[in-house]
Amino acid sequence: MRFKASIQNTNTFTKLTASFNSLGPLAWVKLDAEHVHFTVIPEQGTQVWAVVSIDSIFDTYTVQSAANNVINLEVPLVLLNRALKTAWNASSAQIRLTKKDNVPLLALTIVTTSSSSHAGFPTAPTNNDDGFDAPFEQQLGGNSRETIITQEVPVRVLAPDVVAGLHEPQCREPDVHILLPPLLQLKSISDRFTKLSLIGKSGNGSAAPRTRLELSANMHGCLKLSIKTDAMSISSLWTDLSNPELDPSQITMDIADHPSTKMKQLGSADGRSEEGWATVRIDARDWGKVMSVGRLGGRVVACFCHEFALILYVYLPTDNGEQESVLTYYLKTTGHGTPLSS
Amino acid sequence: MAEDEEPPILTAVSNSARQLYLLLRCINFSEKAHVVITEEGIKFSVEEASSMEGSAFLDKSLFTTYIYRAPPRQEQPEQDNSDTESDTDLNTTPSFQISLPSLLETLQILGLTDPNNSKPLWARDNPSSTAFTNNVLGLNNMCLISYRRLGCPLSIILTESTIRTTCDLTTYEPDYADEIPFDRQSLAFKTIMRGTWLFDAISELSSTAPEHITLIARMSKGKPKFALSATGSLGSVRVELHNNGDSITTGAAHPSRPGAVRDADDVPKQANLLETFQLGDPTTPLRAAYKFSLIQKAAKAMSIATKVSVRVDTQGVLSLQFMIEVGGGEAGGGGGKVSFVDFRFVPLVDDEGDGDYEDEEEGKEGGDDGGEEEEEL
Incomplete structure (x- = not known):
C-alpha cells in the first residue's frame, strides 16, 4: 500500500479540511487514481460527500494498493487541519502514508522559507540532520532560510468491506434548484438571525432551544431565509438568482415530468406570491457549520425537496477549467417548526 | 383587501439605518422599549427598576420621508361620549x-456584507452594477419603518441591492409606568460640558467599583466647582471639573485617605470646561448621590455625545441630556443633524446617615432662578 503526493495547493486543502472539520471529527478519505473522496458522517446533522479532483490539491500523485489501487483511511480532521496550517505559505509540502511503531500515519513534510524579518523567532523544532545549514546560509548573506517541518497524523486504514456498506444518501428529484448567493453573505445574515432568535433566552438558564431557520426558494430566482420568535419575525429575500437548467442526461425522467417543471408554473420573480415555494427547516447551528464552506468561494446549487431535505452542491473553483470538484451536503428538514400561517 | 385601503399610521424612510442604530444603542440596557409615535418623530424609552429611564428621540428630520397619520378616533365608538379630551388623545397616540x-440587531443587518463593495467593479464576481442601477443613485441602502395601525407589528424593511429583509417586531401593550418626574422649572443645578469629559470622569470612577456616585457642585471664591466622587472597596476617586482653565483633575487615594485630591491649580489655562454653571442657590453647595451602576448605563451616550447638559432639580432627580450629532459625513446627507438622548435618575435617599449626602436638604432650598427650556442646550 503506497500513497505519496506533493500538495500543490495547501491553502485550498487547509480550507477544505477546516470546513469538513466543522461538521465532524473524523473523515473517511478514499484515495483512488482520479479523485480524493472525503466523507463526513456525523452522529447527527449534515453529511458531506465530497469528490475532489486530484489536480485541485495534489501535484505528483501515486496511489497503489492490493485492492484495485484504492486506499481507504479514517483521518482525524483536527490533526490533519492543524498539520496543514503549518504548511500555510510553505514553499513545498509533501504527504505520504507511512508506518511508525506499527501505527499507520500520514506524514507531512513541509518546507518553508522564512525571510529575515522572522529570524528573531525560534524556528520550529525539526528532525532534519542538517541543522547547521540554516544559520550558515544566513551568514553567507542569504536573507532567507529553509525550515523543514514534519507533521505526523495517525490514521486508521479501513478494509474495503468496512466501507462497502456506506452509500451516498438517495433522495427524490428536487422541487426547486437554485444558485445560492455568495455563501459568506448568506452566512452573515443567517448568523445574525440566529443571534436574534437567542435574544432574551440567555437569561433563562436552561439550554436554549434549538433554533430553526426556514429556508425557501422558488423557480423564479427567489430565496427566502426566515426565522420567527415571540418578539419578532424576520425574513430576508433574495431575488434575481438563477435556477440552472436541468441536464437531461443526469435525470432519469422526462424533464416535463420533473417536479421543478411544475414548480415553475407557480410563484413569481418578485417573491411576493405565496405559491411556488419549496421549504425546509434547518437547525441554525448546523447551517452555520455548513456555511463555513463559503471560504472556498465556489458556486453553490441548492436543491430543495419540499418539507424533506436540502442538498447543496458546492463546486470548487478551478483555475484551468478541468475536472470540477464537488462537495455534496445533505441536510434533513427538522420536522415541523413553526406552523405556516397562510 | 379592505384593510389595505387605509393608509398606515407611520411610514418613515431613512437611507442610513446606521444613524438610527447609533442613537438607539445609547439606551440599550433593557429588553423592552416603549415606543411613542407622534407627528414630530418616534420616541423610544426604556427604564430600569423605576429608578432610571433613558429615551432616544428620532426626530422626523432624520428621515427622508416621514408620514404620520393619526389613527382615527374610533376606539370606543358607542361608548359614553363623556371621555375627556386628554383620554382620547392617549388612545390615539400610538404607544x-x-x-x-431585536430592533438593534435588525438595524445592523443592512450593509452587513456586500463583499463586492470592497472590490473595484472589474474584480467583482457578478458585475451587476451598471450606470443605471440603484447602487449608483445611492438608493440601494434603504430602511423603511412602518406601523400600519394600532395592534399591528412595527415593521422594518431593509433593502440593499437584491436583498430585501422584512422584520416584523411584535408590539406589546404599553406599561403605563409613570415617568420619573423632573421639574425643569425649579432646578437646583445645571451645567453643560462635553460628553467625553463626563465619560472620562465616569470611567475614572469605575476603577474603584463603587456602589454610589456623589455629585457635588458649589461656587468657590466666585469660581464654579463641579466634582464627582465615588468610594468603593478598592479606594476612592474624586474627579473635579473646574472652570478657570483647569483640565480635569483626578485624585486616587487609598482607602485610608478617602477623597484626597491632587491640587491642580497650576495647570495652564484652557477653554472653559463648564459652558454653563448655575446653582439654584449659589451660597449653598449641592450634593446628591446616585447609584453608580445606573449612571454607567449612560456611558455609551456620553462617549459619543457632543455635549451633555447635567441638571438636578430641587427633588434631587438628575437629568442627563445628550446632544448627539449623527451622520455628518455619511450618506444620509444633511450634515450636522442633532439628536437628543435623555436620561433621568432618581437620587439615593440618605438613610444610612454616613454623612455623605448631608447637604442635600440645603440644596432643596434653592431653585428660584434655574428654570431653562429643555431644548436650549
Whole structure:
C-alpha cells in the first residue's frame, strides 16, 4: 500500500479540511487514481460527500494498493487541519502514508522559507540532520532560510468491506434548484438571525432551544431565509438568482415530468406570491457549520425537496477549467417548526 | 383587501439605518422599549427598576420621508361620549412596547456584507452594477419603518441591492409606568460640558467599583466647582471639573485617605470646561448621590455625545441630556443633524446617615432662578 503526493495547493486543502472539520471529527478519505473522496458522517446533522479532483490539491500523485489501487483511511480532521496550517505559505509540502511503531500515519513534510524579518523567532523544532545549514546560509548573506517541518497524523486504514456498506444518501428529484448567493453573505445574515432568535433566552438558564431557520426558494430566482420568535419575525429575500437548467442526461425522467417543471408554473420573480415555494427547516447551528464552506468561494446549487431535505452542491473553483470538484451536503428538514400561517 | 385601503399610521424612510442604530444603542440596557409615535418623530424609552429611564428621540428630520397619520378616533365608538379630551388623545397616540435588542440587531443587518463593495467593479464576481442601477443613485441602502395601525407589528424593511429583509417586531401593550418626574422649572443645578469629559470622569470612577456616585457642585471664591466622587472597596476617586482653565483633575487615594485630591491649580489655562454653571442657590453647595451602576448605563451616550447638559432639580432627580450629532459625513446627507438622548435618575435617599449626602436638604432650598427650556442646550 503506497500513497505519496506533493500538495500543490495547501491553502485550498487547509480550507477544505477546516470546513469538513466543522461538521465532524473524523473523515473517511478514499484515495483512488482520479479523485480524493472525503466523507463526513456525523452522529447527527449534515453529511458531506465530497469528490475532489486530484489536480485541485495534489501535484505528483501515486496511489497503489492490493485492492484495485484504492486506499481507504479514517483521518482525524483536527490533526490533519492543524498539520496543514503549518504548511500555510510553505514553499513545498509533501504527504505520504507511512508506518511508525506499527501505527499507520500520514506524514507531512513541509518546507518553508522564512525571510529575515522572522529570524528573531525560534524556528520550529525539526528532525532534519542538517541543522547547521540554516544559520550558515544566513551568514553567507542569504536573507532567507529553509525550515523543514514534519507533521505526523495517525490514521486508521479501513478494509474495503468496512466501507462497502456506506452509500451516498438517495433522495427524490428536487422541487426547486437554485444558485445560492455568495455563501459568506448568506452566512452573515443567517448568523445574525440566529443571534436574534437567542435574544432574551440567555437569561433563562436552561439550554436554549434549538433554533430553526426556514429556508425557501422558488423557480423564479427567489430565496427566502426566515426565522420567527415571540418578539419578532424576520425574513430576508433574495431575488434575481438563477435556477440552472436541468441536464437531461443526469435525470432519469422526462424533464416535463420533473417536479421543478411544475414548480415553475407557480410563484413569481418578485417573491411576493405565496405559491411556488419549496421549504425546509434547518437547525441554525448546523447551517452555520455548513456555511463555513463559503471560504472556498465556489458556486453553490441548492436543491430543495419540499418539507424533506436540502442538498447543496458546492463546486470548487478551478483555475484551468478541468475536472470540477464537488462537495455534496445533505441536510434533513427538522420536522415541523413553526406552523405556516397562510 | 379592505384593510389595505387605509393608509398606515407611520411610514418613515431613512437611507442610513446606521444613524438610527447609533442613537438607539445609547439606551440599550433593557429588553423592552416603549415606543411613542407622534407627528414630530418616534420616541423610544426604556427604564430600569423605576429608578432610571433613558429615551432616544428620532426626530422626523432624520428621515427622508416621514408620514404620520393619526389613527382615527374610533376606539370606543358607542361608548359614553363623556371621555375627556386628554383620554382620547392617549388612545390615539400610538404607544406600545417592542424588543429593543431585536430592533438593534435588525438595524445592523443592512450593509452587513456586500463583499463586492470592497472590490473595484472589474474584480467583482457578478458585475451587476451598471450606470443605471440603484447602487449608483445611492438608493440601494434603504430602511423603511412602518406601523400600519394600532395592534399591528412595527415593521422594518431593509433593502440593499437584491436583498430585501422584512422584520416584523411584535408590539406589546404599553406599561403605563409613570415617568420619573423632573421639574425643569425649579432646578437646583445645571451645567453643560462635553460628553467625553463626563465619560472620562465616569470611567475614572469605575476603577474603584463603587456602589454610589456623589455629585457635588458649589461656587468657590466666585469660581464654579463641579466634582464627582465615588468610594468603593478598592479606594476612592474624586474627579473635579473646574472652570478657570483647569483640565480635569483626578485624585486616587487609598482607602485610608478617602477623597484626597491632587491640587491642580497650576495647570495652564484652557477653554472653559463648564459652558454653563448655575446653582439654584449659589451660597449653598449641592450634593446628591446616585447609584453608580445606573449612571454607567449612560456611558455609551456620553462617549459619543457632543455635549451633555447635567441638571438636578430641587427633588434631587438628575437629568442627563445628550446632544448627539449623527451622520455628518455619511450618506444620509444633511450634515450636522442633532439628536437628543435623555436620561433621568432618581437620587439615593440618605438613610444610612454616613454623612455623605448631608447637604442635600440645603440644596432643596434653592431653585428660584434655574428654570431653562429643555431644548436650549
